[in-house]
Amino acid sequence: MKKIQYHPFTPWFSIMGHRRDENFSRIQLSYERITRVFKSTHESGPIAPTLTVSDRDGGSAEMFTIAVAVGGGDKRRRYKNWALLIKQISSSWPKQVPSPRFILLGTGDIALDTVRAVREDVACGHVESHVDLPNIAAAAELIKQSSFFIGADGGLMHIAAALGKPGVAIFCQIKPEWRLHSQSTIRTASAERDINSVPIERIASEVIDYCRELLR
Structure with missing residues (x-):
């Protein structure tokens, strides 16, 4: 050969x-x-990959903001339970601190359907949609301004990791250590076959525990 x-x-x-x-x-x-x-x-x-992004607006320092990457082109990494997950995080949020603001990021019909599902449930709390932004740089700016990141294994997760943002990523079929640096600030929740089989309570608990550490 x-x-x-x-x-x-x-x-x-x-x-x-x-x-x-x-x-x-x-x-x-x-x-x-x-x-x-x-x-x-x-x-x-x-x-470890690093990224520098301009900070045009300076973010919202007075409110804990969670950027959520919804949608996804790869069916294996398309998480469908965002509305239930956001609702669970909101209901489990520490009572002694103000409720977080959720920033929904993504593209396409799947992301739009997720936004509608989240907005229909008032128990999800303060939610803003930034779906179908003009470019990836705009999404990166919002992630930088956010306090925390949640998303499935994908491009926005890598941006959050390169920005050094704390967060939780959902994995399926691919080992997290094949995608994230050993010193990444992104923690993970994973399943072997179906990404939607990861229990909502497990992901929410990982998010809440991590956020509690940050809010101390």
């Missing part, structure tokens, strides 16, 4: 495209490609 020769400047993400399965760590592979191409001297393992 002829060995494939890559040009030294071949992007690591294009090489990753040759791996159709997902049973490997993209973080480790990216690190190894960076080390090889740029002759990096780092030997401590994968470097």
